[in-house]
Amino acid sequence: MTTNIRGIVACISAIALIVSCDRTKRREIAVIPEPLSARTSDGTLTLKDNIYISFNDTLLKPLSEYVASSLGRMGIDASTESGGTPLNLRLTASHRPEGSYTVEINSKSITIAAPSYEGIVNGVATILQMIPTDSSRTLRTAVINDTPRMRWRGLMLDCARHFFTVEEVEELLDVMALYKLNKFHWHLTDDQGWRIEIKRYPLLTKRGAWRRFNGHDRECMRLARVQDNDDLLIPESKLRINGTDTLYGGFYTQDDIRRVVRYAAVRGIDIIPEIDMPGHMLTAMENYKGISCFDNIGWGETFSSPLCPGKESTLEFARNVYAEIFDLFPYEYVHIGADEVEKNNWERCPDCRRRMRENGLENTEQLQAWFVGEMEEFFDANGKKLIGWDEITDDELPGRATVAWWRSWARNAVNKALSNGNDVIICPNEVFYFDYGQNETTLKKLYEYEIIDPSTELDLRDRIIGAQANTWCEWIPSRERLYYMIAPRIMALSELCWSDPSNKDWKRFSHKVTRHLPLLESRGIPYRPLDITAVADYGAHNTEPQPLQASYAYTSPIDMLFVSPTPGSTVRYTVDGTTPSVTSQAADSPVKVTETTDFSLRIFTANGKGGETVASRVTIAPCSPADTDARPTGLGLEAVWHDYAGDICSGIEEAPVRGTFKTSKVTIPPGVKGNIGLVFTSYIDVPRDHVYTFALNSDDGSQLWIDGSLTVDNDGEHAPRTVTGQKALAKGLHPVKIYYFDHNGGTVSLSLVENGHETIIDGEMWKM
Ligand code: ACM
Ligand code: ZN
Numbered sequence: 001m002t003t004n005i006r007g008i009v010a011c012i013s014a015i016a017l018i019v020s021c022d023r024t025k026r027r028e029i030a031v032i033p034e035p036l037s038a039r040t041s042d043g044t045l046t047l048k049d050n051i052y053i054s055f056n057d058t059l060l061k062p063l064s065e066y067v068a069s070s071l072g073r074m075g076i077d078a079s080t081e082s083g084g085t086p087l088n089l090r091l092t093a094s095h096r097p098e099g100s101y102t103v104e105i106n107s108k109s110i111t112i113a114a115p116s117y118e119g120i121v122n123g124v125a126t127i128l129q130m131i132p133t134d135s136s137r138t139l140r141t142a143v144i145n146d147t148p149r150m151r152w153r154g155l156m157l158d159c160a161r162h163f164f165t166v167e168e169v170e171e172l173l174d175v176m177a178l179y180k181l182n183k184f185h186w187h188l189t190d191d192q193g194w195r196i197e198i199k200r201y202p203l204l205t206k207r208g209a210w211r212r213f214n215g216h217d218r219e220c221m222r223l224a225r226v227q228d229n230d231d232l233l234i235p236e237s238k239l240r241i242n243g244t245d246t247l248y249g250g251f252y253t254q255d256d257i258r259r260v261v262r263y264a265a266v267r268g269i270d271i272i273p274e275i276d277m278p279g280h281m282l283t284a285m286e287n288y289k290g291i292s293c294f295d296n297i298g299w300g301e302t303f304s305s306p307l308c309p310g311k312e313s314t315l316e317f318a319r320n321v322y323a324e325i326f327d328l329f330p331y332e333y334v335h336i337g338a339d340e341v342e343k344n345n346w347e348r349c350p351d352c353r354r355r356m357r358e359n360g361l362e363n364t365e366q367l368q369a370w371f372v373g374e375m376e377e378f379f380d381a382n383g384k385k386l387i388g389w390d391e392i393t394d395d396e397l398p399g400r401a402t403v404a405w406w407r408s409w410a411r412n413a414v415n416k417a418l419s420n421g422n423d424v425i426i427c428p429n430e431v432f433y434f435d436y437g438q439n440e441t442t443l444k445k446l447y448e449y450e451i452i453d454p455s456t457e458l459d460l461r462d463r464i465i466g467a468q469a470n471t472w473c474e475w476i477p478s479r480e481r482l483y484y485m486i487a488p489r490i491m492a493l494s495e496l497c498w499s500d501p502s503n504k505d506w507k508r509f510s511h512k513v514t515r516h517l518p519l520l521e522s523r524g525i526p527y528r529p530l531d532i533t534a535v536a537d538y539g540a541h542n543t544e545p546q547p548l549q550a551s552y553a554y555t556s557p558i559d560m561l562f563v564s565p566t567p568g569s570t571v572r573y574t575v576d577g578t579t580p581s582v583t584s585q586a587a588d589s590p591v592k593v594t595e596t597t598d599f600s601l602r603i604f605t606a607n608g609k610g611g612e613t614v615a616s617r618v619t620i621a622p623c624s625p626a627d628t629d630a631r632p633t634g635l636g637l638e639a640v641w642h643d644y645a646g647d648i649c650s651g652i653e654e655a656p657v658r659g660t661f662k663t664s665k666v667t668i669p670p671g672v673k674g675n676i677g678l679v680f681t682s683y684i685d686v687p688r689d690h691v692y693t694f695a696l697n698s699d700d701g702s703q704l705w706i707d708g709s710l711t712v713d714n715d716g717e718h719a720p721r722t723v724t725g726q727k728a729l730a731k732g733l734h735p736v737k738i739y740y741f742d743h744n745g746g747t748v749s750l751s752l753v754e755n756g757h758e759t760i761i762d763g764e765m766w767k768m
Pocket of ligand 1: 339389
């Protein structure tokens with residue numbers, strides 16, 4: 001190459017660099033949550049064999065120990081002995097929002113500077129993510145300036161339904177810190193177990209922390225067997241054999257609690273203990289008298305029988321328990337729960353009736369509000385702020401309480417709380433429940449959620465202090481299952497709470513996730529592999545893999561390519577209905593499909609662990625013939641409304657009929673509400689011989705039948721969900737039936753999908 005040409009090339013490269021600098025350089029930083037501002041430069045820093053941690057304030061000493069142990073786990077020696085690559089922790093005097101930090105990586109050292117301890121913790125998380133998990137140990141030089149959007153970035157763990165040990169909780173706190181989550185909401189008591197030692201009431205844990213296997217335990221064990229999934233087994237370490245009795249459980253002593261509190265504090269995490277009352281209190285009432293309305297406690301119509309707010313002894317019990325809680329947790333917030341209270345007993349109980357009479361309370365809703373108000377006064381007198389689930393907005397709302405909005409269907413709770421001057425934490429179950437399946441509450445759905453609804457008045461927005469995910473553990477008996485449910489969703493939660501909406505990008509985020517799964521793996525943290533993707537008719541369409549569909553249809557043989565986007569994992573499949581095992585056929589090259597085939601597919605990670613099994617039918621058949629005898633006389637569909645409270649489509653037609661309607665598309669006719677079943681009948685008129693793709697969206701369940709065969713199965717109780725299915729249809733009319741059911745407010749629609757675009761089917765296409 002001549003000098004001249006090299007000069008021209010250099011010049012073109014420089015221009016290209018200037019033009020692309022901002023975007024390309026940002027993308028090199030695979031930090032989650034996405035930092036506010038991150039700039040890399042051309043240099044590198046190669047870490048020496050050991051890291052020399054220094055700090056400018058003794059406050060940071062415990063943090064330096066945490067950093068050293070985290071690096072140690074990655075195989076990197078770190079200490080406060082000089083010599084290795086410097087990692088400087090610097091508390092500074094600048095005025096920046098809480099949690100802000102700056103990280104500077106130059107060719108010789110790393111410096112994390114922040115005006116607060118919490119900020120340094122966040123900077124440490126960034127560095128722990130940036131150090132490569134392989135042996136290269138080389139970082140790009142960079143400057144990152146970062147500030148969280150929300151001050152409440154929470155995760156709730158239910159240790160009552162299934163118990164998690166101190167070590168398991170500490171490990172979770174490490175993962176939270178790695179993703180800059182700063183509020184650990186610890187659900188410590190419930191009907192199924194009491195997990196925290198209360199000195200004044202020892203039976204709460206002596207007896208209440210242990211149980212014989214309940215229905216959830218037995219079902220978990222059954223599922224472990226039928227799904228070939230050891231994560232669902234009850235860990236033997238949590239069993240206690242008492243003669244012929246096997247008891248399950250465990251609890252935290254007050255020393256354990258103090259240990260976890262110290263551990264969390266080092267990682268900049270506040271703990272919010274929840275002692276759920278007045279409902280969800282069976283374990284307490286089973287062990288102490290004088291706190292229930294009647295002697296026979298147990299399950300009511302929907303929930304368990306609650307505490308009796310009419311009795312002074314109940315208030316004394318509650319205050320005594322909280323007094324010990326206040327001593328143990330040195331934070332501003334304590335959670336009272338107050339969700340799902342079945343109040344029938346209160347109507348019949350003489351003590352409750354007297355309480356209502358004496359306080360001028362007109363109904364049991366007001367009695368619940370009175371009880372929460374009494375407790376709030378006690379919290380207040382002890383310098384604590386009360387948090388309650390959004391049921392506390394159902395009647396008069398205590399003025400200073402913070403509301404955790406979980407009932408997706410009760411959006412009004414947020415508006416009521418905000419306009420009343422209360423703070424709100426956003427965690428609606430449709431999006432933020434990590435115990436819900438990830439096929440419905442998907443990573444993308446969570447990532448794309450907006451915490452502040454755009455309709456919220458500007459001057460009320462500051463009262464939305466953040467969001468949190470809730471992990472209820474009825475169906476999560478083990479640490480392994482826990483991570484399967486929360487990772488990688490915890491990453492989406494983190495970016496959602498931290499990064500400004502204008503700084504969110506789904507494509508960039510999903511790419512980052514594929515780089516973070518090995519990071520979790522290097523720390524021994526399990527996770528759910530990313531969903532299987534596929535290229536259907538691979539020979540003809542050598543395109544980007546798309547989300548796997550439940551059904552495909554082709555008129556002649558094709559090749560299917562199944563892909564796992566998770567690094568180091570393998571898709572394995574069977575075609576005989578059995579659950580794929582680690583020795584089943586690997587889908588590492590295109591699969592030839594010459595006849596209709598039902599695939600069962602499952603991802604196995606590098607360590608041989610299998611995920612859940614997913615089904616996909618590939619139909620190879622000529623176009624289904626049109627019904628040439630059909631003589632429709634008009635347009636639209638007939639919709640028959642049944643009074644139906646069931647939870648699958650197959651029972652709808654046997655239920656009593658409430659009315660018949662004519663509709664122009666698949667939708668709920670006006671006035672149809674309650675527990676409903678709908679059966680739509682019509683002919684679909686298709687314009688040509690073709691494979692048609694249908695998208696059936698519903699909340700709850702639905703099914704699409706065409707020419708007498710099930711084409712889309714979206715059955716069962718669930719939140720809004722779209723399922724697609726394909727069918728090859730000859731030009732002309734085809735009889736169609738759509739079944740749909742819902743309980744108290746849902747949605748249903750049917751679209752055609754063409755080139756990725758969905759169009760609702762209406763107008764001339766429906767003939768009846
Ligand atoms: C809740 O899910 N009952 C808060
Ligand atoms: Zn009572």
